[in-house]
Amino acid sequence: MPHRYFTTEISDGTAVLRGADAHHLSRVMRGRLGDTVILCDGSAVEYTATITGFGDETVEFSVEPGCPSAAEPTVDVTLLVGYPKQDKLEQVIRHGVELGCDHFIPFFSRYCVAAPKKEEQKNERYNRIAFEAAKQCGRGILPDVALPLPNFGAVCRSLDQYDLVLFCYECGGAPLRQLLAEATPADGEKLKIAIITGAEGGFAAEEAEMAAKAGAKTVGLGPRILRCETAPLAVVSAVMTLTGNLE
């Protein structure tokens, strides 16, 4: 399989790759004139591209007409993750990108053990992890990681932009299958799904009420207690399975 790179500089049958990716292709992969790679514009369009030249820090290509990326799921999933301890958020981002999530929004809530610290710096790192995972697993878009929301109120205020908000709560709720069957997207758009999972400490009862008032559907994940880094991946896998995006 040819290597894949993301670049927005694609127009009129030519394209340019810069920076670390250009270095990777020319030095690490030892690309040669005439070699073929896949270029992706980050908006789910892919191009077969042939190397036509090397600049100082650039690689130039001629590109064939683009075609839609086959790797993008038919649903637009945003993962709202209670900020976990240690490097668990990195794991969630890496797995989540592979499983087809488009957006990640960490948040702090009542029972979070983690506290905000150098979040701008960490956010850069999280986005780099999402970028690398997207390249590796063959995504057609670049999933993004937002700066963390400061509290659960901010999460609830952000929910009206989604067609379906799934609030994963250990006290159980409706089966996912039923909630997905009932949800309908805006005309001609992908179904926009938000999945909210908690940090190690879970959610306070008041937070569950706030989420319900903001339109979230409480969803149960079965009788086993899933850890905070397992739950998001289980729900995303379940959503992708039930919408036919994991087959």
Next chain:
Amino acid sequence: MPHRYFTTEISDGTAVLRGADAHHLSRVMRGRLGDTVILCDGSAVEYTATITGFGDETVEFSVEPGCPSAAEPTVDVTLLVGYPKQDKLEQVIRHGVELGCDHFIPFFSRYCVAAPKKEEQKNERYNRIAFEAAKQCGRGILPDVALPLPNFGAVCRSLDQYDLVLFCYECGGAPLRQLLAEATPADGEKLKIAIITGAEGGFAAEEAEMAAKAGAKTVGLGPRILRCETAPLAVVSAVMTLTGNLE
């Protein structure tokens, strides 16, 4: 929620806990006479137990009649995992136990990068990880981790004990939904499902053929390339979702 411990010493309305768990309950949790815990016999039966005495290294209980554990899925899943590098097998075991797997069998195959090394010792550690995960997530049985099979031939020779063998292959296959709908368990038994996923290097074409000859159904996991530690969790989540065990 009361704490949970596993013990096989339950009979005639009494029970005994020994070793590290007895220490944990008496010293760490500072259990007192009359306190209540949940005891589980490791065969999916749970007992509400009241502390009646403390020995040197033991805790004694009176127990109420047992009831079946609600945490056990309706399918019996064995995860056959291509031996991955670093600590990824530990991750797979930990997540897999939470998601409801009963057995783990690592194996070496053509494109495995990891090589066998102190496997008896590691196996003890893997089983301890499974045990801790089972306690934490509230399982009613103790999932086990086998010693690794030396090659893919050994995997294929072990497959006739399952009702359905899912071979996860990047070249795609039938949708999981369809394979699960077609499978039927032996009379009065749980459906026995084996899930086979590869190590970092994936499978050789000959290995895919061997698996098919041994009765495995090739299953595709969609257009995104899942890493070797993501794939098993995605398939287990999908199986549990489609069989109603993640709701």
